[in-house]
Amino acid sequence: xxxxxEKAPKTVPTAFEMAVQQLDTAxxxxxxxxxxxxxxxxxxxVVKVSIPFEDRDGNxxxxxxxxxxxxxxxxxxxxxxxxxxxxxxxxxxxLAVWMTWKCAVMNLPYGGAKGGVVCDPSxxxxxxxxxxxxxxxxxxxxxxxxxxxxxxxxxxxxxxxxAWIMDTYSxxxxxxxxxxxxxxxxxxxxxxxxxxxxGFGCIMAVxxxxxxxxxxxxxxxxxxxxxxxxxxxxxxxxYRHDMKVVAVSDVNGGIFKDDGLNIPKLMEYVKENxxxxxxxxxxxxxxxxxxxxxxxxxxxxxLEAQITRENAPNIKARMIAEAANGPVTPDADNILFxxxxxxxxxxxCNAGGxxxxxxxxxxxxxxxxxxxxxxxxxxxxxxxxxxxxxxEISQKRKLHMRTAAYLLALERVSxxxxxxxxxx
Ligand code: NAD
Numbered sequence: 001x002x003x004x005x006e007k008a009p010k011t012v013p014t015a016f017e018m019a020v021q022q023l024d025t026a027x028x029x030x031x032x033x034x035x036x037x038x039x040x041x042x043x044x045x046v047v048k049v050s051i052p053f054e055d056r057d058g059n060x061x062x063x064x065x066x067x068x069x070x071x072x073x074x075x076x077x078x079x080x081x082x083x084x085x086x087x088x089x090x091x092x093x094x095l096a097v098w099m100t101w102k103c104a105v106m107n108l109p110y111g112g113a114k115g116g117v118v119c120d121p122s123x124x125x126x127x128x129x130x131x132x133x134x135x136x137x138x139x140x141x142x143x144x145x146x147x148x149x150x151x152x153x154x155x156x157x158x159x160x161x162x163a164w165i166m167d168t169y170s171x172x173x174x175x176x177x178x179x180x181x182x183x184x185x186x187x188x189x190x191x192x193x194x195x196x197x198x199g200f201g202c203i204m205a206v207x208x209x210x211x212x213x214x215x216x217x218x219x220x221x222x223x224x225x226x227x228x229x230x231x232x233x234x235x236x237x238x239y240r241h242d243m244k245v246v247a248v249s250d251v252n253g254g255i256f257k258d259d260g261l262n263i264p265k266l267m268e269y270v271k272e273n274x275x276x277x278x279x280x281x282x283x284x285x286x287x288x289x290x291x292x293x294x295x296x297x298x299x300x301x302x303l304e305a306q307i308t309r310e311n312a313p314n315i316k317a318r319m320i321a322e323a324a325n326g327p328v329t330p331d332a333d334n335i336l337f338x339x340x341x342x343x344x345x346x347x348x349c350n351a352g353g354x355x356x357x358x359x360x361x362x363x364x365x366x367x368x369x370x371x372x373x374x375x376x377x378x379x380x381x382x383x384x385x386x387x388x389x390x391x392e393i394s395q396k397r398k399l400h401m402r403t404a405a406y407l408l409a410l411e412r413v414s415x416x417x418x419x420x421x422x423x424x
Contacts, residue, residue: 012305012308012329013329013330014090014091014094015090015091015093015094015095015304015305015326016090016091016093016094016097018094018304018305018326018329018330019093019094019097019098019326020041020097021330022330022402022406023037023040023041023097023406023410024041025330025403025406026403026406026407026409026410027040027410029397029399029403029407030407030410030411030414032410032414033414033418035422036414036417036418039071039417039422040070040071040100040410040413040414040417043068043069043070043071043093043096043097044069044070044071044072045068045069045143046066046067046068046069046089046092046093047066047067047068047069047140047143048064048065048066048089049064049065049066049067049136049139049140050062050063050064050065050139051063051064051065051117051132051135051136051139052135053128053131053132053135054131055124055125055128055131056125056127056128061119061132063117063118063119063132064087064117064118065115065116065117065118065136065139065140066087066088066089066092066115066116066117067081067092067113067114067115067140067143067149067151068089068092068093068095068096068113068114068115069096069111069112069113069143069149070093070096070097070099070100070111070112070113071097071100071111071112071413071417072111073111073413073416073417073420074103074104074108074109074110074111074412074413074416075103075108075109075110075111076110076111076145076146076147076148076149076150077096077099077110077111077112077113077148077149077150078099078103078108078110078111078112078113078149078150078152078182078354078357078358079095079096079099079112079113079114079115079151079152079154079354080095080114080115080151080152080153080154080155080157080183081114081115081116081117081136081151081152081153081154081157081161081165082114082115082116082117082154082155082156082157083116083117083119083121083129083155083156083157083161084116084118084119084120084121084155084156085118085119085120086118086303087116087117087118087119088118091116091304092114092115092116093114094304094326095114095154095325095326096112096113096114097112098112098325098326098346098347099111099112099113099114099354100112100409100413101347101405101406101409101410101413102346102347102348102350102351102354102409103354104408104409104410104412104413105347105348105351105386105390105405105408105409106351106354106355106358106382106386107382107386107412108354108355108358109358110150110354110358113149113151114154115136115140115151116154117132117136119132121156129161130164133157133161133164133165133168134164134165134167134168137164137165137168137169138168138172141168141169141172144165144169144180144181145169145177145180146177146179146180146361146364146365150179150180150181150182150357150361151165151180151181151182152181152182152183152353152354152357153183153229155228155303158183158229159183159184159185159190159195160185162181162182162183162184162185162190163184163185163188165180165181166178166180166181166184166188169181178364179361179364179365182194182356182357182358182360182361183195183353183357183360184360189360189363189364190360191356191357191359191360191363191370191375192369192370192371192372192375193356193359193372193375193376193379194353194356194357194360194375195229195233196233196236196237197352197353197355197356197357197375197379198229198230198233198234198323198350198352198353199229199230199231199232199233199234199235199236199237199301199323199352200233200234200237200352200376200379201349201350201351201352201353201355201356201379201383202230202234202237202299202301202321202323202344202349202350202352203234203237203238203241203321204237204352204379204380204383204384205321205344205348205349205383205387206238206297206319206321206344207241208383208384208387208388209319209321209342209344209387209391212387212388212391213342215296215318217241217242217243219244220243220244220296220297221243221244221245221246221260221294221295221296221297222235222238222243222244222245222246222295222296222297222298222299223245223246223247223248223290223291223293223295223297223298223299223317224238224245224247224248224249224299224301224323225248225249225254225287225290225291225298225299225300225301225302225306225324225327226249226250226300226301226302226303226323226324227248227249227250227266227270227276227301228250228301228302230301230323230324230350230353231248231250231299231301231302231323232263232267232270234299234301234321234323235248235261235263235266235299236263236264236267238263238297238299239260239261239262239263239264243296243297244259244260245260245261245263246258246259246260246261246293246295247261247285247290247293247295248261248266248276248290249276249285249287249290249302250270250275250276250277250302251302252275252276252277253277253284253285253286253287254276254284254285254286254287254289254290255276255277255279255282255283255284255285256282256283256284256285256290256293257281257282257283261279261282266279287302287306288311291306291307291311291315292311292314292315292316293316293317294316294317295316295317295318296317296318296319297317297318297319297320297321298315298317298319298320298321299320299321299322299323300320300322300323300324300327300328301323301324302324302327303324303327304324304325304326304327305326305327305329306324306327306328307320307327307328307329307332307336308329308331308332309329309331309332309335311332312328312331312332312335312336312339313335313339315336315339315341317341318341318342319341319342319343319344320336320341320342320343320344321344321349322343322344322345322346322349322350323346323349323350324346324350325346325350326346327346328343333400333402337400342401343400343401343402344387344401345390345401345402345405347402347405347406347409348386348387348390348401348405351383351386352379352383355379355382355383356375356379359375359378359379386408389408390404390405390408391404393407393408
């Protein structure tokens, strides 16, 4: 099939260009039918809304908000909502595409969507954030629903954001609808373990990779970029597995400690100070330096396109566990692969979050309350099962782990599309 994405002469592709490039690679290998392939290269629907609200000081803001729906062949769409200045139609659509593959890799009965609001939430009060979240929900409510589209937290959104969305949606519908969002507070039907799920799931994938690759797990060093929800819990799980987390960072910069950071203490410190910077007995490093540190496992857990063809040749990690979405660009993938660096692709590595979201959604329907242990046991089973399936494809066909994950996901999604047929 002819590739119609414009190839601009630049080193960093847009997130959506990356997503399409990755799809094309897998679709070519699978000899995917052109009609399914063409459909999957575009989102099903993208909604752009204006969000007017008045802040506490009486200033009026009109923010841009998006929700992009990529594909719903396997079930209702699922995906996070982020509040960030870099949010764009391109970015949310790429993230929606990745959600389609992620849900399919984990064999969850969902398609992919993603949303966001273009804003710097650090400039708003809690009351402002509540107003903008409720207005965003009001504008999109007709496209949400437990059988339609189920949002979840992402960058700069959290349990409280989900509670506001659930409440606004429930008011509009005249009754409480817990299953319309996941990642809710426990008191409103949230699942135990959801908060930890993405970071813990990432380390479950790392542990399985170590087993499969036959690497010793003695004295492994770990570096984590981003110390938010995902990065902090990935660091905590690594710490509990006796790995040495030597460096972590956030948007302000990074810290390094040769003999390993005490992650539980660091988490307390970040709660009080809002940054990792200034933690006792550490040296400061930049985010750029952090990515190039010599270590066993590098965990990018911040934003996309952090490892590009510029810095990929300098990466000294033996394994990259992609806790963030899209942290490695496709041309960097090739360089890392040639350099023998083992990658656990994002759609597998960070799928713990959506998997426990699925558990939450199921619990909401049946009014169940699973224990933390039950959630983690089931999560581990599903992470291992999916890891093994992807690893087997990559070994048998001598493919990059990302391509293998795409083949598995694309086979599942296209089978659903083939069976459903094209309307009209
Ligand atoms: P978060 O807002 O809780 O944390 C983001 C972290 O990244 C913060 O520490 C922030 O300071 C840091 N950061 C932001 N910009 C940075 C930059 N330019 N350089 C370095 N650090 C920077 O967000 P999160 O929920 O932890 O999400 C992190 C990544 O994981 C995103 O790519 C998100 O899409 C992905 N993800 C999240 C979940 C989830 O369950 N939250 C699930 C799957 C994937």
